[in-house]
Amino acid sequence: MALVAFRLQDGAICEPRVAVGGVEAQPRRIVAAEQLLAGRAVDREAFEAAAEAVASVVDPLEDAVTSATYRRDLARTVTRRALEQAAA
Amino acid sequence: MTEEVTVDAATQPRENQGDGSNDRRTGVAEANKWIGQSVTRLEDPPLVRGRGRFAADISFPHQLHMRVVRANHAHGRIATIDTSAARALPGVAAIWTAADIADVPPIDFREGRIPAFEPYRQPVLATEKVRYVGEPVAAVFADDPYVAEDAADLVSIEIEEMPILLAADAEPVEFLPGRSTEVAVIRQGYGDVDAVLRSAPIILELELAIGRHSGVPLEARGALGRYDAARDVLELHGAAKVPHRNRDLLAHMLNRPPSSIHVHESHVGGGFGIRGELYPEDVLVCLAAMRLNRPVKWIEDRREHLIAANHSRQQLHRLRAAVDGEGRILAIDDCYFHDQGAYVRTHAARVVHMTAGILPGPYRVPAYRAIGHFRLTNKTPAATYRAPGRYETTFVRERLIDAVATRLGIDANEVRRRNAIAANEMPYHRPLEALGEEIEHDSGDYVGLLDKLLAALDWDKRKAELARRRAAGETVGAGFAMFVEKSGLGPADGVRIEVDSSGAVELITGGASLGQGFETVMAQVCAEVLGVDYRRVRVTHGQTDRIAYGIGAHASRATVMTASATHNGAVKLRAKAIEAAAGLMQAPPDTLEIIDGKVRRKEEPAGPSISLGEIAEQLAPTSKTLGGREPGLSAEGWFRVKHQVYPYGMHFAVVKVDRHTGGVEVEDYVIAYDIGRAINPALVKGQIVGGFAQGLGGALLEEFTYNESGDPLATTFADYLIPTTRELPKVQVILREDYTSPLNPLGIKGAGESGITGVGAAIASAIDDAIGVPGAVTHLPVTPQRLKEILKGRASPPPCSRAAS
Numbered sequence: 001m002a003l004v005a006f007r008l009q010d011g012a013i014c015e016p017r018v019a020v021g022g023v024e025a026q027p028r029r030i031v032a033a034e035q036l037l038a039g040r041a042v043d044r045e046a047f048e049a050a051a052e053a054v055a056s057v058v059d060p061l062e063d064a065v066t067s068a069t070y071r072r073d074l075a076r077t078v079t080r081r082a083l084e085q086a087a088a
Numbered sequence: 089m090t091e092e093v094t095v096d097a098a099t100q101p102r103e104n105q106g107d108g109s110n111d112r113r114t115g116v117a118e119a120n121k122w123i124g125q126s127v128t129r130l131e132d133p134p135l136v137r138g139r140g141r142f143a144a145d146i147s148f149p150h151q152l153h154m155r156v157v158r159a160n161h162a163h164g165r166i167a168t169i170d171t172s173a174a175r176a177l178p179g180v181a182a183i184w185t186a187a188d189i190a191d192v193p194p195i196d197f198r199e200g201r202i203p204a205f206e207p208y209r210q211p212v213l214a215t216e217k218v219r220y221v222g223e224p225v226a227a228v229f230a231d232d233p234y235v236a237e238d239a240a241d242l243v244s245i246e247i248e249e250m251p252i253l254l255a256a257d258a259e260p261v262e263f264l265p266g267r268s269t270e271v272a273v274i275r276q277g278y279g280d281v282d283a284v285l286r287s288a289p290i291i292l293e294l295e296l297a298i299g300r301h302s303g304v305p306l307e308a309r310g311a312l313g314r315y316d317a318a319r320d321v322l323e324l325h326g327a328a329k330v331p332h333r334n335r336d337l338l339a340h341m342l343n344r345p346p347s348s349i350h351v352h353e354s355h356v357g358g359g360f361g362i363r364g365e366l367y368p369e370d371v372l373v374c375l376a377a378m379r380l381n382r383p384v385k386w387i388e389d390r391r392e393h394l395i396a397a398n399h400s401r402q403q404l405h406r407l408r409a410a411v412d413g414e415g416r417i418l419a420i421d422d423c424y425f426h427d428q429g430a431y432v433r434t435h436a437a438r439v440v441h442m443t444a445g446i447l448p449g450p451y452r453v454p455a456y457r458a459i460g461h462f463r464l465t466n467k468t469p470a471a472t473y474r475a476p477g478r479y480e481t482t483f484v485r486e487r488l489i490d491a492v493a494t495r496l497g498i499d500a501n502e503v504r505r506r507n508a509i510a511a512n513e514m515p516y517h518r519p520l521e522a523l524g525e526e527i528e529h530d531s532g533d534y535v536g537l538l539d540k541l542l543a544a545l546d547w548d549k550r551k552a553e554l555a556r557r558r559a560a561g562e563t564v565g566a567g568f569a570m571f572v573e574k575s576g577l578g579p580a581d582g583v584r585i586e587v588d589s590s591g592a593v594e595l596i597t598g599g600a601s602l603g604q605g606f607e608t609v610m611a612q613v614c615a616e617v618l619g620v621d622y623r624r625v626r627v628t629h630g631q632t633d634r635i636a637y638g639i640g641a642h643a644s645r646a647t648v649m650t651a652s653a654t655h656n657g658a659v660k661l662r663a664k665a666i667e668a669a670a671g672l673m674q675a676p677p678d679t680l681e682i683i684d685g686k687v688r689r690k691e692e693p694a695g696p697s698i699s700l701g702e703i704a705e706q707l708a709p710t711s712k713t714l715g716g717r718e719p720g721l722s723a724e725g726w727f728r729v730k731h732q733v734y735p736y737g738m739h740f741a742v743v744k745v746d747r748h749t750g751g752v753e754v755e756d757y758v759i760a761y762d763i764g765r766a767i768n769p770a771l772v773k774g775q776i777v778g779g780f781a782q783g784l785g786g787a788l789l790e791e792f793t794y795n796e797s798g799d800p801l802a803t804t805f806a807d808y809l810i811p812t813t814r815e816l817p818k819v820q821v822i823l824r825e826d827y828t829s830p831l832n833p834l835g836i837k838g839a840g841e842s843g844i845t846g847v848g849a850a851i852a853s854a855i856d857d858a859i860g861v862p863g864a865v866t867h868l869p870v871t872p873q874r875l876k877e878i879l880k881g882r883a884s885p886p887p888c889s890r891a892a893s
Contacts, residue, residue: 064795065807070750070873077748 002054002075002082006037013037018050018083023060023075030054033079042087051080119683122612122622123834126770129608130623131601140355143310143326148383151312152181154373155236156386157226157243158396159218162254162466162798164247166216169226174242179235182380183243184227186213189375193341195366198333198434199524207264208271210431210469212368212375218247219430220466221800222395224368229376229384252798256427256463257404269464271432276444278519279455284419288410292491297867298480298848300402300427301790303473303782304810307357308388309397313373315381322349324374327630328356329364329600330640335632337366337434338374346632349374353630359602360782361472361642362398365434369396391803399792400473402427403443405484410455415496415503419455422447422484426462429469437462438523439470442477445522449485450534450572450736451507456520466798472642474782475841477522478573479848483868486569486849494862500853501538504570508534511827522574522732523643529734531827532762534570541568541738541760544822554742558860563745564755565860567853569846572736575838576648576831578729582637583653585614585661587721589708591685591701593620595657596628598638599650604840605771606646612767613651613834617658618665619682620700644838647767648733652832657725664723668703672713733829735837737761739846741854750876752788752855754815759846760822764829764837772839777819779843785811786844787851788869 006016016037021027033053040046060071116123134140171183194209214225226243230236253261253269260270285291312325322344327334331351339346356363369386376384388396404425410418426440444458473479489507493500509516511533518527541547550566557564584596595614599606607627615622628634639645662682669687670677673696681690688697700721705711709719742756759776766772789809793801802808828835852865855875864878 064801065793066873070876073876074749081748 002078004079004082004086006086008042011041013040013042013046018054018079020054020058020075020079023058023071025061030057032057047080047083050083051076054079116616117619117681117683120616120619122616123767124765124769125612126768127608127612127622129605129771130611130627131605131607135355142307142355142357143312144387146312146325146354147385148312148314151383151385152229152231152376152380153233153236154369154376154384154386155228155230155233155240156224156369156372156392157228157240157245158392159214159221159223159225159245159247161218161247161249162221163252164218164249166214166218166225167246167248170244171226173244174228174239177235177239177242179231180228180239181231181382182229182376183239184213184376185225186211186215189213192371192375195368195371195434196337196340197436198330198337198365199436202436205271205432205436207267208432208464210368210433212371217250220468221798222392222468223430224396227372227376229380233387252466254465254467254794254798256402256425256461256465260463263464270461271428271464272437272462274437274441274444274460274462275458276520277457279419281419281421281455281457284410284455285408285421288418289413290411290495292409292411292488292495294405294407294484294487294491295866296405296407296484296487298401298403298483299786299791299867299869300399300467300470301473301786301792301869302398302400303358303360303362304393304808305358305360305363308390308393309363309367309369310387311370311373312383312385313375313377314383315377317381320348322374322378324349324351324370325354327351327353327364328602329359329642331600331630332598332632332638333640334366334370338371341371342374350633353600356602359641360474361476362400363602364600364640365398365471367397390805394792394803394808395468395800398433398471398473399429399468400439400470400476401480401786402470403480407484407488409488409492411492411495413496415492415498415506417451417453417492417507420448420453420457420488422458424458424460426460427467427470428462428464429467430464431469433469433471435471439472439476442522443481445520445527446477446574447481447485448518448520449482450509450570451485452509467794468792468800474779475573475845478571478841478845479783479786482569482571482846483848483852486846487852487863487866490853490856491863501542501568504538505535508570511536523577525730525732527734528731529572530731530829530831532734532736533826534736536826537736537738537760537762537824538570540824541740541758541822544760545740545758563747563858564742565854565857566740566742567850567855567857569739569849569853571739571846571849572734573644573838573842573845574732574734575644575841576729576733576836577639577643577645578649578732580726580728581639581649581653582635582724582726583650583657584635584724585654585657585722587661587700587704589701589705591624591699591704593618593625594628595625595654596635597650597654598635598640599646600630600638600641602641604641604646604775605768606641609647609767609771610651610654613654614658617655618662620685624685644840648832648836648838649727649729651767651836652727652834653725655725655833656727657723660725661721661723665700665703665721668707668717668721669698672698672706727832729831731831733764733831733837735761735763735839735842737842737846739850741850743851743854743858745855745858745875747879750872750874750879752851752870752875754784754817754851757817758820758822759843760824761839761842762824762826762837763839764827765825765835766823767836769823772823773821775839776821776843779841780819780847781811781816783844783847784815784851785809786869787848788871789815791869791871
């Protein structure tokens, strides 16, 4: 799952926070994604970049049932969706 | 979740079946019409008031509590078992290992001896080796369940690990010296399959897998043993499904007369085929009750249930089919691997054998060969789960129908039309067996039901709407599945009906209730035939001390078999009551009728009458008016059959796929089913919708997974995912009474498994359609991860097809 929060100031994303859980052993903030969002306008491109950043920096758990690849894919999707929800 | 049910027979004349029996109800007085009514359940008052009595609700004074110590290794030799620390715990009465019960044989097969399989039976407690995680190794008996559990944790078992086998399609290994883990190769078939495969214009090849899952009843298992030394009677409480069969197995294993063992069923919180078989724990509580001289109670916890109760379903099919240029199937050649788990349990080869017999389903298949590899692995033993063999084969067969449609570029329902057995071919005999009986489809119109479903769906319009949504970017699609069920397993069932001096009726059956509404349905049949209110009928079931014979509730048999026996018994009882009343009322018997428990003159409804209670008094052994009659207002009814009945249906699914997560949402689901005759349509609907929910679990969610060491990974509901109300769509049930069965007096076909049979098949087809990849789904359950792999094009390739050279 992903949790995101940001303020909008004059149409720009301010103080973004992005965190994912259920991907690694502990939930954690993904600072790389936050940095990508800061100062950007609320748009699809920014969200996809942030989601991609999450997918690339996480080190997902892998077990006999669920692959790291699938957890990485889900991390990308839930981050983007959380951002879209927050902006809606 | 909302549900709709449509029962068409009420508004449409029954179709002519040429057997002169199109309305057997002609002549039933309005007040006596109970069959076909959705009356409320007789079972419910104690259940909704919290007065039910499930296994855990039963206790006996001075009882011991049993805790089973289970293997933590999937395969290994037992080096030592140290029980000393556990024995030292205050409150522990005894601890048993296999050595303590060396005189008790392994658990037998339910339907009689099968010498070739006997070496593969499960011992009550593991001897020498453990073969799956969860296998009972020791049993602790203590004054208190918590002490028993603590003591069980102190039992230390040293295992010398051995290589494990987890795949049924891998090379078999040695089970015992001279015995392979391939228990048997099951073969069924007819026709020259090889010749057809050589000459056919089109050959399709599919590899399809069904995941390991099973029934997960709300109430886990439970068993209480009590030995009454004063009467020399052994009692087993907490039984379900097949109490009489289990009595007979126990009698053999414990070397006691069957009549000295009383098996008692109380309320059962769901069975689904897996609960109620004779398991090691049932034998242990009985043995311990006799040997420790105290009642013994065992209640299973959920983790135990998920690793110790029967698993089911896991099969891998490699199928070749020969098809002509018009899509007609010419031959099917199926080689499949049945993952039985570690031992052969009470069902023996039932599922693997039925798989071969039932796979062709509703279609003419001129040549057929099924070779089933019945193999053991180091996993929980498997057996039947609701629609055993049919859920699996309907998935396989309907995947083939879709593959034929894709190969020829025609609609899958057109392929069904070209292959389905026609109404005028009934009864349709096929030289295959299911449950030891030759298959004979008794009646039905498969294409007719397809047409009715398409009309009810307004299919052309729906299809266009789905195409429009797909064009707009939505990943939605629809799928169908056609199936033939089998129900009403014989060979015989009997009941005894007794009327007491108050006019109350007791119907004593050898049937069983797993919560499906058995009492209500039997009471409705008894009430209508006899002429009483159904609420006057007390239905007794699952009590081996009340009736000597019974086959219980499984194989969608209860309504077909027990209700038919009830019908026959009630006809006799009614005749006896009328005959006795005729003398008392000085009227010819054929001028009398029984309405609401009173015998009266047909011509004079408001005139004098005599109640069934009064007749019972007149027929008492001490009655001066008894005359030469057998005493008592009572009768026995029996029903025997040679063949099961074969109801049939269609499933229809609309799904929406989330391309990003691989998640599947079922938007709509419709089940059309010809039940012949619905005794209680609301209860039939409940059976069908409940079955659907379980089928959805097997299609999308439920899977018993293992790691490479053979450790079970789905041991809680966090890992073994069952559908909740959130995952369930609206389910529409189109219940038809088009073709009553000619095989029983009421024309009944069973209903219990029809809701689950086609779900895997229809959902798979709908997912293919939604993502636009024919044949994409080859493996159930379609978990989000598996579907995501398919969407990325990284999954195993779809079933290949090639033209014959």
